[in-house]
Amino acid sequence: MTRTLWLGLLLVALIAAPLAIYPVLLMSILCFVIFASSFNLLLGYAGLLCFGHAMFFGTAAYVAGYLLKTYGVSVEVALIAGTLLSAAMGYVVGIISVRRSGIQFAMITLAISQFVYFLLLQAEFTGGEDGMQRIPRSTLFGIFDVSDHMAFYYVTLTVAVLAVAFFYRVVHSPFGEILRAIRDNEPRVESLGFRPERYKILAMTLSAGLAGLAGALKAMVFQFATLTDVSWPISAEVILMTLLGGLGTLTGPMLGAGIVILMNDELAQFGEWALIAQGVILLLVIIFFRRGVVGELSALWRRLRPSPDQNQDRG
Amino acid sequence: MFDGISTQLLFGQVLIGLINGSFYAMLSLGLAIIFGLMSVVNFAHGAQYMLGAFIAWGLLNYLGVPYWGALFIAPVVVGAFGLVMERLILRPIQNLDHLYSLLATFAAVLIIEGLVRQEFGSTGLPYNSPLPGGVNLGFMFMPWYRLWVVVFSIVVCFGTYILIEHTKLGAYLRAANERPEIVESFGINVPRMISLTYAFGVGLAGLGGVLAAPIYQVSPSMGSNLMIVIFAVVVIGGMGSILGAILTGYLIGIVEGLTKVFYPEAANLVIFVIMIFALILRPNGLFSGKEGYK
Amino acid sequence: MPSDPQPILKVENLEAWYGESKALHGMNFDVREGELVTLIGRNGAGKTSTLRSIMGIVGNRTGSIQFRGKELIRKRTYQIAQEGIAYCPEERAIFASLSVAENMTLPPVLRPGGLSDKDLFEAFPNLHARRKSGGSKLSGGEQQMLAIARILRTGSRFILLDEPSEGLAPVIVKQIGTQILRLKEQGFTIVLVEQNLQFARLVADRHVVVENGQVVDTLTPEDLSADLDRVKTYLGV
Numbered sequence A: 001m002t003r004t005l006w007l008g009l010l011l012v013a014l015i016a017a018p019l020a021i022y023p024v025l026l027m028s029i030l031c032f033v034i035f036a037s038s039f040n041l042l043l044g045y046a047g048l049l050c051f052g053h054a055m056f057f058g059t060a061a062y063v064a065g066y067l068l069k070t071y072g073v074s075v076e077v078a079l080i081a082g083t084l085l086s087a088a089m090g091y092v093v094g095i096i097s098v099r100r101s102g103i104q105f106a107m108i109t110l111a112i113s114q115f116v117y118f119l120l121l122q123a124e125f126t127g128g129e130d131g132m133q134r135i136p137r138s139t140l141f142g143i144f145d146v147s148d149h150m151a152f153y154y155v156t157l158t159v160a161v162l163a164v165a166f167f168y169r170v171v172h173s174p175f176g177e178i179l180r181a182i183r184d185n186e187p188r189v190e191s192l193g194f195r196p197e198r199y200k201i202l203a204m205t206l207s208a209g210l211a212g213l214a215g216a217l218k219a220m221v222f223q224f225a226t227l228t229d230v231s232w233p234i235s236a237e238v239i240l241m242t243l244l245g246g247l248g249t250l251t252g253p254m255l256g257a258g259i260v261i262l263m264n265d266e267l268a269q270f271g272e273w274a275l276i277a278q279g280v281i282l283l284l285v286i287i288f289f290r291r292g293v294v295g296e297l298s299a300l301w302r303r304l305r306p307s308p309d310q311n312q313d314r315g
Numbered sequence B: 001m002f003d004g005i006s007t008q009l010l011f012g013q014v015l016i017g018l019i020n021g022s023f024y025a026m027l028s029l030g031l032a033i034i035f036g037l038m039s040v041v042n043f044a045h046g047a048q049y050m051l052g053a054f055i056a057w058g059l060l061n062y063l064g065v066p067y068w069g070a071l072f073i074a075p076v077v078v079g080a081f082g083l084v085m086e087r088l089i090l091r092p093i094q095n096l097d098h099l100y101s102l103l104a105t106f107a108a109v110l111i112i113e114g115l116v117r118q119e120f121g122s123t124g125l126p127y128n129s130p131l132p133g134g135v136n137l138g139f140m141f142m143p144w145y146r147l148w149v150v151v152f153s154i155v156v157c158f159g160t161y162i163l164i165e166h167t168k169l170g171a172y173l174r175a176a177n178e179r180p181e182i183v184e185s186f187g188i189n190v191p192r193m194i195s196l197t198y199a200f201g202v203g204l205a206g207l208g209g210v211l212a213a214p215i216y217q218v219s220p221s222m223g224s225n226l227m228i229v230i231f232a233v234v235v236i237g238g239m240g241s242i243l244g245a246i247l248t249g250y251l252i253g254i255v256e257g258l259t260k261v262f263y264p265e266a267a268n269l270v271i272f273v274i275m276i277f278a279l280i281l282r283p284n285g286l287f288s289g290k291e292g293y294k
Numbered sequence C: 001m002p003s004d005p006q007p008i009l010k011v012e013n014l015e016a017w018y019g020e021s022k023a024l025h026g027m028n029f030d031v032r033e034g035e036l037v038t039l040i041g042r043n044g045a046g047k048t049s050t051l052r053s054i055m056g057i058v059g060n061r062t063g064s065i066q067f068r069g070k071e072l073i074r075k076r077t078y079q080i081a082q083e084g085i086a087y088c089p090e091e092r093a094i095f096a097s098l099s100v101a102e103n104m105t106l107p108p109v110l111r112p113g114g115l116s117d118k119d120l121f122e123a124f125p126n127l128h129a130r131r132k133s134g135g136s137k138l139s140g141g142e143q144q145m146l147a148i149a150r151i152l153r154t155g156s157r158f159i160l161l162d163e164p165s166e167g168l169a170p171v172i173v174k175q176i177g178t179q180i181l182r183l184k185e186q187g188f189t190i191v192l193v194e195q196n197l198q199f200a201r202l203v204a205d206r207h208v209v210v211e212n213g214q215v216v217d218t219l220t221p222e223d224l225s226a227d228l229d230r231v232k233t234y235l236g237v
């Protein structure tokens, strides 16, 4: 019950937040909460390190931006189009890359994302090096005007809540169970008659779809889409968010997204130091705190307040 | 012969392809050596290559050490840097899932590149060719320095290959690649061997950086874009295959050059297209047969 | 025969783990100079783990392993080997990417007294005939010969041999037995893991019986012959 209470409080806080904090910063955090969750689904639950996750994020941003600019579609159409396109991309990338596992999967997805980067660089509609500017926030459902920051914040919040709920459902479904089983012991899952590849491809599809949703939303939040959105530093950022927050924990990567975005915001004036700080933090997390913030905190919590049933499985 | 395409252009691009291929080959060779022994995909390889170029630049501009000195000094310095990196960030996580070492070396890239960019800015620094001029071959003009790069890289690559395949030292490496604990049980200091191998691979990247300095601009990002291409090369050639890395490197460079002649728009893409086809047609890599060094 | 009362290897309370699972639960035994001691016991008893623990090739180990008065428990595998212990593993570990000759000459000479390459190939002429072929192309018997031969190069006089007879035809087992006896005559100290009792009783001075990661009995060759049934229950055959 306390959990419902906490969730309620959190929701109230989120609804009230733009009164205190600049809405675009909040929206940017929410976009990355979705993006980080999508990445967490792959690495945290399926054990797949996709090193080119920005390709889904950035492509959807361009597609949503293009539809909004050229055809003036409404907000939800742009979001759905971005999501579906990225999901389809995830399916194709999945088919190609799940042929190798572990470290090679990471290298292949990185290479494919670079391929997508060059494609988008050369494509006419993206505006090349200049990117796509002045993307309009059109209407929601063709009727509601959501073009000011406040209104659009609530659109973003709603989308983020729905996305996180979807993520939660997937992770706690039988499908999510199988993904975890594949992560922990693939040969065993295979010997039970499942075909791990198919589950991995499906995980790629879902994850890419969520990443696309985040990207499409981002295009409307910032009202531009650039090559940065498809570039490897963005892929790196989402890796950092996930590891820093806590790999395979439900809330960790969301928290990580918040921390990294705020940190970037603070360090933006110090030139390269933002990137250097990301590297240092990533390194520290890998060497000393592999459970991430949420993972370490909940381990501490368990140690301080050992309840009998947890005592057994924690030894 | 090909309507509209002059032989000048054709050979010119093949030469550029061969030059690029030289770097692909040298870098993926180092990557393959490191991967073979440590199962570490050294993401920092591109950053270490960039360091090699910057050290050459610094040696020249601060200390007046010419190119030929840098050719020896820079790889040693970068190799020593690799030793430190191995101790500090790879040793503590050596028993974990190999994804962690990939991520740790990647974090090192963010730090190294960030620091260099902070210090030198993003724009490229020029480095004059130590071998100006060239020779007119009739069908094309061959700059001396490019000829030197191609020849030297071939010597380095195949020298390393012979070292690994046909010497006692290489036998230790191949054996430790298969069963490190057994090699250690013979009384060989395998942990030190791993450090030195990493340093050697990293030193090769540094050497590549020195070679590259007079050809490309010396810039902080010169390594990271190359790195992704190198990953594709290694995936195509088969992970950990020494010969596969070398041959695929040159091959991909040349194919890329030819693409520039016949279909310039696709020149950036062709490597990745080949990788995708290779994955579909030869899921284990072009040169893979058995595990280990070949 | 054991004229020297001081053991050169003294294992006390040795415990060993592979990750979380414990394989040795306090082993105690010792070996004297020039002795040939076998470790016998059923499958999974911990014989291999004992040898691996001596060499430091397990996840973690505690207790005491004294070799010629030096404590090995904190040393790394290569340092242990450099103290003068040679190890021939159960799975033979012939390197597939090395030729037979490369496999043979891989172990470095650690101290004087090792066999030269010439001596080795003379002692194992069939390996000489196949020196150029790949390590994986040898028959099981040849692989075993090679695995024993190569560690003689180092000059170590203390040898750990893990089931050299396993999976080999009787003729080959006999050849290997001859080799081991010859080593013993030359003064090598040997710890031999062996399930083949016929083979073990021909060569050993003492038998250490291992069960569940502990030493449960020590037998002389006479005990072994006198009470073969008891020993067979130890071995679970």
Ligand SMILES: Nc1ncnc2c1ncn2[C@@H]1O[C@H](COP(=O)(O)OP(=O)(O)OP(=O)(O)O)[C@@H](O)[C@H]1O
Pocket (backbone or CB within 6 Å): C018, C021, C022, C023, C041, C042, C043, C044, C045, C046, C047, C048, C049, C050, C090
């Ligand atoms: N690499 C390993 N990881 C985990 N457990 C292991 C490992 N190797 C051995 N064990 C376990 O340690 C125990 C002792 O094994 P060990 O190999 O020492 O037995 P053994 O006496 O040599 O048996 P065998 O006669 O079959 O060779 C067994 O329970 C085995 O399952």
Ligand SMILES: [Mg+2]
Pocket (backbone or CB within 6 Å): C047, C048, C049, C090
């Ligand atoms: Mg055994």
